[in-house]
Amino acid sequence: MTQDELKALVGQAAIAYVQPGSIVGVGTGSTVNHFIDALGRMPVRVAGAVSSSVQSTARLKALGIPVLEANDVTRLGVYVDGADEIDAHGCMIKGGGAALTREKICADLADKFVCIADESKRVDVLGRFPLPVEVIAIAVAQIMRRFAAMGGQPSVRANVLTDNGHPIIDVRGLSITDPEALEREINQWPGVVSVGIFARHRADVCLLGTSSGVQTLTYDRD
């Protein structure tokens, strides 16, 4: 199977977690695009979606699925999103598509985070994928110095501003053995909007697309 076929497989499989008539949280990316298409094929559809990006909003609306603002809901039963990497505890790196801040807001609203990913995303230690960090523009230089001091190689993502109008720093060369601690630390730096480590808001379930089918991985909360 191709990587895109694996993404389509898990996008469809995530529908099992979606209650018809409910409001669902929708992530961003090429895997989630398959999930959105599957939402459009539900015999009884969702009542609406809270979207994590302009891109997903456009795709949802094109299928006639109403999109609500995060401010308009108090909770989401389920949030479905992809990942750039996921470890054995459900901690993830996200933000390869620059949507990390809105994704974390949606994850925070959700009772259950269902991660959909092809098997290439499963890692033992996070950090092979460059860590995305959304920052306020005037703090870029200082935040890059902080990452360099901890052994990372930061660079500003060229020609990209997030949906919130901020630049992204991508940090290569980090071996993230304690995702929770690093997320907490980076969150405290002035000028950081969001860091793409999702440890506090880790996945509850990962539907992993493999050549032998969908593997369902579940993670315990401490």
Ligand SMILES: O=C[C@H](O)[C@H](O)[C@H](O)COP(=O)(O)O
């Ligand atoms: O900002 C983007 C998101 O975090 C995506 O969920 C992540 O980059 C995975 O995207 P894809 O499904 O395209 O690999």
